[in-house]
Amino acid sequence: MDTQASSGTSKDLSDKDFHRHADLSLGDLYGKLEEIVESAGIPEADLEYSQGVLTLELGKHGTYVINKQSPNKQLWMSSPVSGPVRYDWHDGLWQYKHDAHQLHSRLQSELQTLLKRDDIDLEPEPVVGYGPDVT
Numbered sequence: 001m002d003t004q005a006s007s008g009t010s011k012d013l014s015d016k017d018f019h020r021h022a023d024l025s026l027g028d029l030y031g032k033l034e035e036i037v038e039s040a041g042i043p044e045a046d047l048e049y050s051q052g053v054l055t056l057e058l059g060k061h062g063t064y065v066i067n068k069q070s071p072n073k074q075l076w077m078s079s080p081v082s083g084p085v086r087y088d089w090h091d092g093l094w095q096y097k098h099d100a101h102q103l104h105s106r107l108q109s110e111l112q113t114l115l116k117r118d119d120i121d122l123e124p125e126p127v128v129g130y131g132p133d134v135t
Helices: 002-007 013-038 103-116
Strands: 047-049 053-057 065-070 074-079 083-091 094-096
Touching: 002 047, 013 047, 013 053, 013 065, 053 074, 065 103, 074 103, 083 103, 094 103
Parallel strands: none
Antiparallel strands: 047 053, 053 065, 065 074, 074 083, 083 094
């Protein structure tokens, strides 16, 4: 496996590796968010994932949109709490280059606060070629 493409930075990724990492991440988030939506007790809550766009509607709490930005090789998150943020692939995780916070961690923290639930765990699942331990 090309370790530079897997654990380097967004600019180092081939288009194929970008889509693989982005799709794995969005699919992982979708599965975890699906459980949260089902147990949230918010009638207006909804989750949709289509064509590289993940949308989480939480009624009065607002809407999250996470989508692939292929030309930039980034994931973008629009949050009702923190606003828009662009994440780059860096050392096996999606990170914000200005303060190095991670997409999964930021989303987890915000949902825990919004929904008043500290049992929410969105940390990425280890997958071959994905995660901080990729070498």
